[in-house]
Amino acid sequence: MAQQERGKRSRRSILEAAAQVFDERGYDAASTNEILARTGLTRGSLYHHFPSKEAIALALVQAHAEALEVPERPIRLQSVIDLTLEFARRLQHDAVLRASVRLTTEQTSFDCPPQTTYEQSMDTILTLLQEAEKRDEILPGVDVREVSSLIVGSFTGLQIMSQAYTGRADLPQRTSVLWKFLLPGLATPGLVGRLRTTPPEE
Amino acid sequence: MAQQERGKRSRRSILEAAAQVFDERGYDAASTNEILARTGLTRGSLYHHFPSKEAIALALVQAHAEALEVPERPIRLQSVIDLTLEFARRLQHDAVLRASVRLTTEQTSFDCPPQTTYEQSMDTILTLLQEAEKRDEILPGVDVREVSSLIVGSFTGLQIMSQAYTGRADLPQRTSVLWKFLLPGLATPGLVGRLRTTPPEE
Numbered sequence: 001m002a003q004q005e006r007g008k009r010s011r012r013s014i015l016e017a018a019a020q021v022f023d024e025r026g027y028d029a030a031s032t033n034e035i036l037a038r039t040g041l042t043r044g045s046l047y048h049h050f051p052s053k054e055a056i057a058l059a060l061v062q063a064h065a066e067a068l069e070v071p072e073r074p075i076r077l078q079s080v081i082d083l084t085l086e087f088a089r090r091l092q093h094d095a096v097l098r099a100s101v102r103l104t105t106e107q108t109s110f111d112c113p114p115q116t117t118y119e120q121s122m123d124t125i126l127t128l129l130q131e132a133e134k135r136d137e138i139l140p141g142v143d144v145r146e147v148s149s150l151i152v153g154s155f156t157g158l159q160i161m162s163q164a165y166t167g168r169a170d171l172p173q174r175t176s177v178l179w180k181f182l183l184p185g186l187a188t189p190g191l192v193g194r195l196r197t198t199p200p201e202e
Numbered sequence: 203m204a205q206q207e208r209g210k211r212s213r214r215s216i217l218e219a220a221a222q223v224f225d226e227r228g229y230d231a232a233s234t235n236e237i238l239a240r241t242g243l244t245r246g247s248l249y250h251h252f253p254s255k256e257a258i259a260l261a262l263v264q265a266h267a268e269a270l271e272v273p274e275r276p277i278r279l280q281s282v283i284d285l286t287l288e289f290a291r292r293l294q295h296d297a298v299l300r301a302s303v304r305l306t307t308e309q310t311s312f313d314c315p316p317q318t319t320y321e322q323s324m325d326t327i328l329t330l331l332q333e334a335e336k337r338d339e340i341l342p343g344v345d346v347r348e349v350s351s352l353i354v355g356s357f358t359g360l361q362i363m364s365q366a367y368t369g370r371a372d373l374p375q376r377t378s379v380l381w382k383f384l385l386p387g388l389a390t391p392g393l394v395g396r397l398r399t400t401p402p403e404e
Contacts, residue, residue, distance in 0.1 A: 026309060028231060105362050106308045107228060118363060146379050149363075153376060157359025160307050161320060161351075174355060177348050184387035 011049045013039045015063065018056045019099035027057060027108035057103050057110050064100040065120045076132035077187055078195055080125055081179050084155055085199045088171040091159060105156060118156075122148045137191055147186060154178055172199055213251045215241045217265065220258045221301035229259060229310035259305050259312050266302040267322045278334035279389055280397055282327055283381050286357055287401045290373040293361060307358060320358075324350045339393055349388060356380055374401055 017038035021030045032053055036046055050056045067090060071082040091097050103110060104117040129144035138144065158178060162171040179197040187195065219240035223232045234255055238248055252258045269292060273284040293299050305312060306319040331346035340346065360380060364373040381399040389397060 026230075028228075102309070104366075107304070107365075112366075118366070147383065150360075150376070150379050150383060153360040153363040154356035154380070155359065156362055157357065158352075158355040160358055160362075161355040163309075164306075164314075164320070174352070177352050178356070181349065181352060181384050181387040185383040185385065 007049075010039070010041055010045055014041065014046060014049055014056065015059060015096060019060055019095040022057065022060065022099040023095055023102055026106055027053075027103055027110040032056075054110060057112075058116075060096060061100045061103055061112060061116045063096050064104075064117050067094070067097050068121060068124045070124065070128065075137060075191070075195065076128050076135060077137050077183075077191065080128045080132070080151070081195060081197060082200065083124070083128070084151065084175050084179075085172055087155075088159070088168075088175045089199065091171060092168045101156075101159065105160065118152055121152045125151055137187060139186060139188055142186060147182075151178075151182070209251075212241070212243055212247055216243065216248060216251055216258065217261060218297060221262055221297040224259065224262065224301040225297055225304055228308055229255075229305055229312040234258075256312060259314075260318075262298060263302045263305055263314060263318045265298050266306075266319050269296070269299050270323060270326045272326065272330065277339060277393070277397065278330050278337060279339050279385075279393065282330045282334070282353070283397060283399060284402065285326070285330070286353065286377050286381075287374055289357075290361070290370075290377045291401065293373060294370045303358075303361065307362065320354055323354045327353055339389060341388060341390055344388060349384075353380075353384070 014035065018030070018035045020038065021034050025034075030053065032043075032046060035056070036043060039046075050059065067087065068083065069086070071079055071086065073079045073082060087097075091101065100117060104112050125148040126145060129138065129148055132138050133142075133144055155175065155178070158174045159168065159171055162168050162174050176197045176199075179195075183192050183195060183197070216237065220232070220237045222240065223236050227236075232255065234245075234248060237258070238245060241248075252261065269289065270285065271288070273281055273288065275281045275284060289299075293303065302319060306314050327350040328347060331340065331350055334340050335344075335346055357377065357380070360376045361370065361373055364370050364376050378399045378401075381397075385394050385397060385399070
């Protein structure tokens, strides 16, 4: 048991160090040497957990899914909004998320499988939108599949631009603006005014 | 005169070759050797036009601005929509544009000045939206500066996602979806139904 615990801990420490290195340098310029130097582990221990740099990148991208925690709200559209606002906030500090986003959006020799990030985000949002649809929160005629793809695509660009301008400091604000302008074309008129597009008070 | 003409032509051929190489490999993996090999020019000729790889990248990013041709339409919001649809179409084939977008959105050792791409796009769109505002095409209370930033950010992400899924084949379609959902929160109600969100018939 103690050994299993140690194993888990070193796996986690490799992922965290690798996330920092990928986030700072991108995939191609990142080296396992630098990742090792930041963990203090041996190369043998690294290869015990991950056979290659690519395997580490893949594990990081998969960790993306765990970050998609759905906030429970009485209005399902509010859950979608809060999911994106919370994701925006976490991107400011969470190296694993930042790395997974960079690995997904940049074209490198790491051939990132789109299903692990875009598809997971779209699936989570689509499920919420379908529930919202059943509860008559969505305008008639709206294609919720189209909307989930639009939200993921738009958010992807907003976070890149926010990174370039403010190191992601203004990402929650940019996410709020996205919702302010999407909702009138998406939500039933009575609902638009009742939805909060800014982060909930802590 | 003939010499000046030759100079222009070799400058253009360097930019086109460099655009291909940057678009395929990204900034850091691109080499001036490969750029030279594709032009057939000498290294002396290359350095005559551009002192460094960085100078070539900067020239490509500046070429971005020339691509922002504003289509003249009676409704100014239609001009904005068509500007983005035309840009989406050109991104499918124009190596210079593709390279400038990749150089802007990826974090590399090329420290891309955001004013050359994001700001140019936002300025062009903002000017159109301000004209639209004066013509009462915009809903009262809309912050057009916020909207131009939102359009540029969202489009940036949509084109990255479109590149990952279809090599940008579905980018005009994704751009149409963006407009379909933005317009109800942006345009005056009477106008929404009169705006075309798909590319004009050729």
